[in-house]
Amino acid sequence: xxxxxxxxxxxxxxxxxxxxxxxxxxxxxxxxxxxxxxxxxxxxxxxxxxxxxxxxxxxxxxxxxxxxxxxxxxxxxxxxxxxxxxxxxxxxxxxxxxxxxxxxxxxxxxxxxxxxxxxxxxxxxxxxxxxxxxxxxxxxxxxxxxxxxxxxxxxxxxxxxxxxxxxxxxxxxxxxxxxxxxxxxxxxxxxxxxxxxxxxxxxxxxxxxxxxxxxxxxxxxxxxxxxxxxxxxxxxxxxxxxxxxxxxxxxxxxxxxxxxxxxxxxxxxxxxxxxxxxxxxxxxxxxxxxxxxxxxxxxxxxxxxxxxxxxxxxxxxxxxxxxxxxxxxxxxxxxxxxxxxxxxxxxxxxxxxxxxxxxxxxxxxxxxxxxxxxxxxxxxxxxxxxxxxxxxxxxxxxxxxxxxxxxxxxxxxxxxxxxxxxxxxxxxxxxxxxxxxxxxxxxxxxxxxxxxxxxxxxxxxxxxxxxxxxxxxxxxxxxxxxxxxxxxxxxxxxxxxxxxxxxxxxxxxxxxxxxxxxxxxxxxxxxxxxxxxxxxxxxxxxxxxxxxxxxxxxxxxxxxxxxxxxxxxxxxxxxxxxxxxxxxxxxxxxxxxxxxxxxxxxxxxxxxxxxxxxxxxxxxxxxxxxxxxxxxxxxxxxxxxxxxxxxxxxxxxxxxxxxxxxxxxxxxxxxxxxxxxxxxxxxxxxxxxxxxxxxxxxxxxxxxxxxxxxxxxxxxxxxxxxxxxxxxxxxxxxx
Amino acid sequence: xxxxxxxxxxxxxxxxxxxxxxxxxxxxxxxxxxxxxxxxxxxxxxxxxxxxxxxxxxxxxxxxxxxxxxxxxxxxxxxxxxxxxxxxxxxxxxxxxxxxxxxxxxxxxxxxxxxxxxxxxxxxxxxxxxxxxxxxxxxxxxxxxxxxxxxxxxx
Numbered sequence: 018x019x020x021x022x023x024x025x026x027x028x029x030x031x032x033x034x035x036x037x038x039x040x041x042x043x044x045x046x047x048x049x050x051x052x053x054x055x056x057x058x059x060x061x062x063x064x065x066x067x068x069x070x071x072x073x074x075x076x077x078x079x080x081x082x083x084x085x086x087x088x089x090x091x092x093x094x095x096x097x098x099x100x101x102x103x104x105x106x107x108x109x110x111x112x113x114x115x116x117x118x119x120x121x122x123x124x125x126x127x128x129x130x131x132x133x134x135x136x137x138x139x140x141x142x143x144x145x146x147x148x149x150x151x152x153x154x155x156x157x158x159x160x161x162x163x164x165x166x167x168x169x170x171x172x173x174x175x176x177x178x179x180x181x182x183x184x185x186x187x188x189x190x191x192x193x194x195x196x197x198x199x200x201x202x203x204x205x206x207x208x209x210x211x212x213x214x215x216x217x218x219x220x221x222x223x224x225x226x227x228x229x230x231x232x233x234x235x236x237x238x239x240x241x242x243x244x245x246x247x248x249x250x251x252x253x254x255x256x257x258x259x260x261x262x263x264x265x266x267x268x269x270x271x272x273x274x275x276x277x278x279x280x281x282x283x284x285x286x287x288x289x290x291x292x293x294x295x296x297x298x299x300x301x302x303x304x305x306x307x308x309x310x311x312x313x314x315x316x317x318x319x320x321x322x323x324x325x326x327x328x329x330x331x332x333x334x335x336x337x338x339x340x341x342x343x344x345x346x347x348x349x350x351x352x353x354x355x356x357x358x359x360x361x362x363x364x365x366x367x368x369x370x371x372x373x374x375x376x377x378x379x380x381x382x383x384x385x386x387x388x389x390x391x392x393x394x395x396x397x398x399x400x401x402x403x404x405x406x407x408x409x410x411x412x413x414x415x416x417x418x419x420x421x422x423x424x425x426x427x428x429x430x431x432x433x434x435x436x437x438x439x440x441x442x443x444x445x446x447x448x449x450x451x452x453x454x455x456x457x458x459x460x461x462x463x464x465x466x467x468x469x470x471x472x473x474x475x476x477x478x479x480x481x482x483x484x485x486x487x488x489x490x491x492x493x494x495x496x497x498x499x500x501x502x503x504x505x506x507x508x509x510x511x512x513x514x515x516x517x518x519x520x521x522x523x524x525x526x527x528x529x530x531x532x533x534x535x536x537x538x539x540x541x542x543x544x545x546x547x548x549x550x551x552x553x554x555x556x557x558x559x560x561x562x563x564x565x566x567x568x569x570x571x572x573x574x575x576x577x578x579x580x581x582x583x584x585x586x587x588x589x590x591x592x593x594x595x596x597x598x599x600x601x602x603x604x605x606x607x608x609x610x611x612x613x614x615x616x617x618x619x620x621x622x623x624x625x626x627x628x629x630x631x632x633x634x635x636x637x638x639x640x641x642x643x644x645x646x647x648x649x650x651x652x653x654x655x656x657x658x659x660x661x662x663x664x665x666x667x668x669x670x671x672x673x674x675x676x677x678x679x680x681x682x683x684x685x686x687x688x689x690x691x692x693x694x695x696x697x698x699x700x701x702x703x704x705x706x707x708x709x710x711x712x713x714x715x716x717x718x719x720x721x722x723x724x725x726x727x728x729x730x731x732x733x734x735x736x737x738x739x740x741x742x743x744x745x746x747x748x749x750x751x752x
Numbered sequence: 753x754x755x756x757x758x759x760x761x762x763x764x765x766x767x768x769x770x771x772x773x774x775x776x777x778x779x780x781x782x783x784x785x786x787x788x789x790x791x792x793x794x795x796x797x798x799x800x801x802x803x804x805x806x807x808x809x810x811x812x813x814x815x816x817x818x819x820x821x822x823x824x825x826x827x828x829x830x831x832x833x834x835x836x837x838x839x840x841x842x843x844x845x846x847x848x849x850x851x852x853x854x855x856x857x858x859x860x861x862x863x864x865x866x867x868x869x870x871x872x873x874x875x876x877x878x879x880x881x882x883x884x885x886x887x888x889x890x891x892x893x894x895x896x897x898x899x900x901x902x903x904x905x906x907x
Contacts, residue, residue, distance in 0.1 A: 036849065038846055039846075039849070039851060041851075041854065042845075042851045043838065043846065044847045045851050045854030045857050046826065046833075046838060046842040046845060046846055046851060046854075046857055046861060047789070047829065047830065047832075047833055047838070047842070048787070048788070048789020048790070048830045048832075048858045048861075049789065049830075050854055051788075052788075052791075052855065054791070054792070055782075055788035135783075136773060151855040167768070172832025193827065198889055199853070199855075199889060200791070200793040200799065200801060200853065200855035200856055200887065200888075200889050201791075201793065201855045202792075202793065249853065250791070250793070250853045250854070250855030250889055251852075251853040251855060251889050253889070279792075279794075281795060282793065282794045282795060282796075345833055413873055493851035494853060495854065495855075495890045496852065496890075497852065620804065634906035649849040649895075650849065651850070652894070652895070653849055653852055653890070653891055653892075653894075654895070655892075656891060656892030656894035656895070657852065657889075657890045657891050658892070659892055660892035660893070661889075661892075682794065682796060682798075683793075683794040683796065683798035683799055683887070684796055684798055686815065688799075688884075688887050689885060690884050690886075691880045691883045691884055691886070691888075691893040691896070691897070692881075692884050694892055694894070694897075695892040697892065697894055
C-alpha cells in the first residue's frame with residue numbers, strides 16, 4: 018500500500034453512495050443520443066450480407082455476377098477477398114469471416130455487398146447465387162458428445178467418490194436457448210482513413226478485441242485500425258463476439274468509401290450468439306439433517322457451429338454446479354459440443370444460470386424428501402467466507418454473505434398482492450383454477466475473468482478546465498458505467514466536476530470486456546487508483562492538504578486555483594489488475610476465480626392449473642453488492658436482470674427445427690412487457706472486504722442467476738409438478 | 753415508378769418527403785428527414801421503439817406507409833420537449849432512473865406523453881396498459897412505473 022498524503026477528502030457532490038442523474042439521460046430522452054444505427058458520413062455506402070439458408074451444406078459454386086449487375090452496387094466480396102486471417106473467434110479463431118467451402122449454421126455469411134443505398138445493398142445480397150449440396154444437419158448434442166465433437170470437456174473430481182448420504186435425489190433438467198434481444202440490433206460504420214487504415218464505429222462490448230480481430234483478418238498493422246466506442250442499445254453478452262465488424266472494414270477499404278451496415282431484427286437473431294441450451298443430470302446425496310454429502314452432475318451445453326465462448330461458459334457451469342453450498346465430495350463431467358445449431362456464447366450470467374435451474378430444483382427435492390423448510394436446508398448448507406468452494410477447493414477470501422441473503426429473504430414480508438388473473442386480456446382464466454405458489458432460489462457466480470486470464474483495465478484521469486475527465490475505452494451498454502466511473506473519480510479526487518469521455522483504441526489501452534459483471538470493479542479500480550495517485554501528486558507538488566472544485570487547499574484556503582491545475586496538464590494513467598487467478602489442475606482444482614457474489618430470490622406466482630397460464634406476481638431479492646456505489650443504478654440492474662430471468666422461466670425460447678430458427682422476430686420470440694413485470698423489493702447487502710473500489714462487487718449478473726429458478730420453484734409449489742425445464746410451457750403445467 | 757412528394761407537418765413545422773419505394777414513415781423520418789430519435793428495433797410493430805403521434809393517434813411509425821401521411825401532423829420524440837426544457841414525462845423518467853441503454857426511451861416518451869395529455873392522473877394499471885406496447889429490455893420497467901406514478905401524483 019502506498020501512503021496517502023491527503024489528510025482529508027472534502028465531501029463531494031454526486032460521489033460514491035449517491036445516485037446522481039445519468040449524464041447521458043437527457044440526450045437519450047430527447048432522441049439526440051447517437052447510437053451506431055444513427056451514424057452517417059459523406060459518400061457513405063450501405064453494406065448487406067448474403068447468408069446461407071441451410072444449416073449444413075457444401076458450397077459448390079458462388080456467382081456474384083447478378084449482384085454486381087445491379088445499378089448502384091460498388092462491391093461484392095467473398096472469402097477470397099479476405100486479405101488476412103480467414104477465421105475469427107473470441108477465444109479460438111475457428112469461424113470463417115466468409116464461408117467458402119461449407120456452411121455450418123443457418124444464416125452463416127457467404128458474401129458481403131456495398132451499394133449506394135440500403136435497399137439496393139439488400140437486393141444485391143439476395144442476388145448472389147450460391148449452389149449448395151445440402152447435408153444432413155447434426156443437431157443432437159448427445160450425439161455430438163458421443164462422437165466426441167466437443168469444444169471443451171470439463172472434469173471436476175473433489176473428495177471421496179464412495180461417500181454416501183442417507184437421502185438421495187436425482188433429476189434431469191433442461192434449459193432452452195435464450196436470446197439477449199438487446200433492442201439495438203448490430204450496427205456500425207467503417208471509414209477508410211485514406212492511408213490504408215480504417216476507423217470502426219460499431220456496436221460492441223469490447224473494442225480492443227474487435228480491433229485485434231479486424232487487424233488480423235485485414236492483414237493490417239495494429240496502428241492502422243482504430244475501434245471507437247459508440248452508442249450501444251443494450252448488450253447482455255450479444256456483443257462480445259465480432260459479427261459485422263470485419264465485414265464493414267473489408268468493404269470500406271475495398272471501396273475507399275465509408276460503409277454502414279445495420280442488421281434487421283431477423284438478421285440479428287443469426288448475427289449474434291445465444292444462451293447455451295443445456296441438459297443436466299444431477300444426483301445429490303445428503304445426511305438425515307439435509308447437509309450435502311456428495312453431488313454428482315453431468316452438464317451438456319450445445320455450443321452450436323463455432324467455438325465462441327463455449328469453453329468459458331462450460332467452465333462456469335461446472336464450477337458453479339453446486340451453487341452457494343458446502344459439499345466435500347463433488348464429481349462433475351461437462352461437455353460443450355459442436356452441432357449445426359445456432360452458435361451459442363455469452364449471455365448475462367453465462368453457465369451459472371443454466372446449472373442454477375438444476376441445483377436449486379435438487380435442493381428443493383432434498384428439502385421435500387426430508388420435510389425441511391426450503392430456506393432452512395439452504396441455511397444448513399450455506400457457504401461462508403473462509404470455506405473451500407465445493408467444486409474447486411478454492412478458499413473464498415472475500416465476503417460471501419449467503420446466510421445474510423437467506424435471512425433477509427426469510428424476513429421480507431410477502432405483501433398481499435392482488436394480481437390480475439393469468440392469461441391477460443383474453444380473460445380465459447376462471448378464479449377457482451388459480452393456485453398461488455411461492456418459491457426460493459439462491460445463485461452464486463464469479464466476478465471478472467477467471468482461470469488465469471490476464472484481466473486488466475486501463476483508465477486515465479486528467480484535470481481540465483471542465484474539472485476531472487476520465488478517459489476510457491470501457492463500453493457503456495446502458496448499465497450506467499459512465500455514471501459510476503465519474504462518481505468514483507469524484508470521491509477519490511475530492512472534485513465534484515467529473516465526467517467520463519470515451520476514447521478510441523489508439524489512445525488508451527484495453528478496459529477489457531463489458532461482461533462478467535467486471536467493469537465497475539476492474540475499470541472502476543483503475544479510475545480509483547488513477548484518481549488517488551493524481552490527488553497525491555498534486556498535493557505533494559503544491560504542498561496542499563486537500564483538493565476541491567476550487568483547486569488545491571491548505572488549511573481550508575485555496576492556494577492553487579483549478580484553472581492553474583488545468584493549465585499544468587495533470588494526468589495519470591493506471592492499469593488495474595484484479596488478484597491473480599490460475600488455470601485449473603486436471604481435476605478442476607485451484608484458485609480459479611477473483612471474486613464471487615451471491616443473490617437470492619423469492620418468487621410469487623399465480624398459476625391457472627387448468628389452462629397452464631401463469632402470472633409472476635412478485636420477485637423479491639437480497640443481493641450481495643459489497644458496497645453500493647450507486648443504489649438507484651443497482652436497483653435498475655436488479656429489476657432488469659430479474660425480468661430477463663423471469664423471461665427465461667416463462668416465455669423466452671429460440672425454437673429451432675433441424676438447425677433453422679423458427680421464431681427470429683419479436684412477434685414469435687416473446688419478451689416480457691410491462692404487464693409481465695413482477696413487483697420487486699430489493700435489499701442490498703453491503704460487507705467490506707472485496708478488492709473492488711470502496712469494496713464494491715459487480716452487480717449485473719447476480720439478478721439473472723436465480724430469479725429463473727425461484728419462479729420455477731414457485732410454479733412447482735403451486736402445481737405439485739416437477740417442472741424440470743425452463744422455460745415452463747402451458748403443456749408442462751396443464752397436460 | 754414515379755416518386756410521390758408527401759407534404760405534412762413535422763414537429764410543428766411544414767415538411768415534405770420524396771417517397772419512391774414502399775417506405776415506412778420510420779424510414780422517411782430516419783433516413784430522409786434526419787430525425788434518428790425514432791428507433792428501429794423490430795420493424796413489425798411489436799416493440800414500440802418507433803412510436804410517434806400521427807395527428808392525435810399513437811402509432812408505430814414502422815407500420816405506417818409514408819405515402820399515407822399527406823396532410824397529417826407527425827410529432828416525434830424530437831418534438832416532445834419544450835425547446836431545451838424536458839417535458840414532464842421526460843423529466844420524471846430522468847429523475848427516476850428510467851433510462852438505461854435508452855433505445856426504448858423515445859418510444860416510451862411519446863407513448864407516456866400521449867397518456868398524460870389524455871389522463872393527467874393515471875392509475876398504475878392505466879400506466880401499464882398505456883405502455884404495454886413498448887418493450888424495454890434493460891430496466892424491468894420498475895423505474896418507468898415509478899417515474900409515472902410519481903408524475904401522476906404531482907400533476
